[in-house]
Amino acid sequence: MVMPSLKEKIKLFRSHNIPVYFGGLLLEAFIVRNQLDDYIKLLDEYKVSFIEVSDGNADISHKRKCDLIRSFSKTGTVISETGSKDKDKIVVTPPCKWIELMKAELDAGSAYVIAGAKESGNEGLYRNSGEVREGLVQEMLNGIPAEKIIWETPGKDQQLYFIKLLGCNANLGNIAPGEIIALEAMRIGLRAGSFDFFLHEQVPDNHVIHI
Numbered sequence: 001m002v003m004p005s006l007k008e009k010i011k012l013f014r015s016h017n018i019p020v021y022f023g024g025l026l027l028e029a030f031i032v033r034n035q036l037d038d039y040i041k042l043l044d045e046y047k048v049s050f051i052e053v054s055d056g057n058a059d060i061s062h063k064r065k066c067d068l069i070r071s072f073s074k075t076g077t078v079i080s081e082t083g084s085k086d087k088d089k090i091v092v093t094p095p096c097k098w099i100e101l102m103k104a105e106l107d108a109g110s111a112y113v114i115a116g117a118k119e120s121g122n123e124g125l126y127r128n129s130g131e132v133r134e135g136l137v138q139e140m141l142n143g144i145p146a147e148k149i150i151w152e153t154p155g156k157d158q159q160l161y162f163i164k165l166l167g168c169n170a171n172l173g174n175i176a177p178g179e180i181i182a183l184e185a186m187r188i189g190l191r192a193g194s195f196d197f198f199l200h201e202q203v204p205d206n207h208v209i210h211i
Contacts, residue, residue: 024054054081066108073109080105081114095139117152160193
């Protein structure tokens, strides 16, 4: 009803070896309506084997969330999102709790855990100003392998922060389609903010380099 060409769009992504999945909010919507079986049918209909399991909007216990991860990971690849979209909840959630939840979800079968934020980029990982909660990020990296975390970074400065922190192959998510090329340029040092990331040595003007 919303996107009549959905099958064609998925086919296009697959033709370029890009896996696709429905957002975690859709799964939450099915769960709160007691329609989990219908969601599974939807996955089968579109042959989608990547599943995002989140609990940022619906009131789902973490035990049930982990049970869903275990179930879906038997037949597909699960990506789970940790972190409420409610800024009041996130303020009172200590970093150790985030890490505890992430570890439990990885143990349950998640291939990756998403450190959540909103499309606006001012909740979850970020303060109201959009500034990164650096202490939270460092605690996460102390407890979880960086390659297992996908950081939601809708803002350019947020993307730059994680590329600078973790390198050009940092796992970034929640990127607007129109920003993908700009982000890839940033990753390889072709944006003003990242230009010097790959300049390890200054070459003298009179030095000849043979390539």
